[in-house]
Amino acid sequence: MPSIANRSFMVLTLCVAACSAVPARGSDKLRVVTTTTDLAAIARAVGGDKVEVTAIATGYEDPHFISAKPSYMMAARKADLWIRVGLELEIGYEGLILDGSRNGKIRVGTQGHVDASEGVLRLEVPTQKIDRSMGDIHPLGNPHYWIDPLNGRIVAKNIGKRLERLAPEHADYFKERTASFQRELDERMFGRELVARVGGGKIWALVLKRKLDKKLEEPGQPALGGWLATMKPHVGQKIVTYHRSWSYFAHRFGLVVTDELEPKPGIPPSPGHVADVVRRVKAEGVKVLLMEPFYSRKAPELVAAETGISVVECANSVGGQPEATDYLAMIDNIVNRVSTALER
Numbered sequence: 255m256p257s258i259a260n261r262s263f264m265v266l267t268l269c270v271a272a273c274s275a276v277p278a279r280g281s282d283k284l285r286v287v288t289t290t291t292d293l294a295a296i297a298r299a300v301g302g303d304k305v306e307v308t309a310i311a312t313g314y315e316d317p318h319f320i321s322a323k324p325s326y327m328m329a330a331r332k333a334d335l336w337i338r339v340g341l342e343l344e345i346g347y348e349g350l351i352l353d354g355s356r357n358g359k360i361r362v363g364t365q366g367h368v369d370a371s372e373g374v375l376r377l378e379v380p381t382q383k384i385d386r387s388m389g390d391i392h393p394l395g396n397p398h399y400w401i402d403p404l405n406g407r408i409v410a411k412n413i414g415k416r417l418e419r420l421a422p423e424h425a426d427y428f429k430e431r432t433a434s435f436q437r438e439l440d441e442r443m444f445g446r447e448l449v450a451r452v453g454g455g456k457i458w459a460l461v462l463k464r465k466l467d468k469k470l471e472e473p474g475q476p477a478l479g480g481w482l483a484t485m486k487p488h489v490g491q492k493i494v495t496y497h498r499s500w501s502y503f504a505h506r507f508g509l510v511v512t513d514e515l516e517p518k519p520g521i522p523p524s525p526g527h528v529a530d531v532v533r534r535v536k537a538e539g540v541k542v543l544l545m546e547p548f549y550s551r552k553a554p555e556l557v558a559a560e561t562g563i564s565v566v567e568c569a570n571s572v573g574g575q576p577e578a579t580d581y582l583a584m585i586d587n588i589v590n591r592v593s594t595a596l597e598r
């Protein structure tokens with residue numbers, strides 16, 4: 255029988271042998287690189303301490319226009335998993351970064367490449383042939399889908415599933431974390447009591463069938479809470495936005511976007527178009543102009559001076575404002591700012 259010292263030596267030797275047999279991942283954490291901070295936040299929530307996540311963009315820059323810096327290619331070179339928003343949001347730089355990374359593991363179509371948009375609810379999918387004259391229209395639909403909490407839920411599932419495949423030894427861990435992220439999201443969306451009684455998945459199904467209101471009228475149901483309850487008094491209210499990046503938020507919470515300051519997506523406001531917007535804001539009594547903090551305030555202030563509309567700066571990416579510390583806090587921040595502005 256080997257002595258205790260001998261046995262520990264054997265264990266150590268076995269461990270060294272086993273560890274060196276594992277393909278080089280550097281540490282045992284999966285290295286995840288995402289294009290945006292929102293994807294990074296969701297990947298962190300789902301991957302926990304089994305992942306090391308880096309985002310290419312910061313939350314306070316325009317995600318359409320990221321330059322393909324060598325440092326991004328270096329980050330991608332070491333990645334086990336690359337996650338993009340998709341729907342062509344990153345069309346201007348993703349290819350350059352991936353090519354520059356020379357990392358075959360994360361090429362489009364491989365196990366190490368996730369398009370987070372798979373299965374999300376898509377809006378504004380063009381039905382006609384599109385061309386350059388229409389501005390920055392995306393043929394697969396509006397790519398700003400992550401500010402619909404339903405899509406945040408789907409993105410978490412997409413990321414969780416891929417992590418499970420890349421590190422099957424942690425599959426249960428990723429499953430559990432995905433479920434708890436979704437549960438927290440559902441509770442913030444509908445209120446804790448309702449989720450406990452009806453179940454998050456079931457409530458979303460009712461929402462999609464437009465049957466939630468009916469369900470809530472049933473005797474003994476807990477009242478609606480969360481973001482949906484906060485936004486409910488504002489259903490049907492009109493807003494103007496700077497870019498066409500709020501469609502999903504408006505759709506989910508029943509707001510109506512009457513105009514964008516950009517005459518066409520991605521085309522800066524022109525004096526003629528701003529004058530048109532001013533006329534319509536006055537005619538329709540629109541009270542709120544919603545914009546990301548990285549756009550110029552020049553045109554918004556002009557409209558405000560003419561109409562009294564309140565300009566609300568609001569980050570729709572994690573890190574774009576101090577409050578937007580993670581995905582759920584980012585949605586929280588939007589709901590708080592928009593509902594407060596609409597109450598005035």
Ligand SMILES: [Zn+2]
Nearest residue numbers: 318497498499
């Ligand atoms: Zn856009």
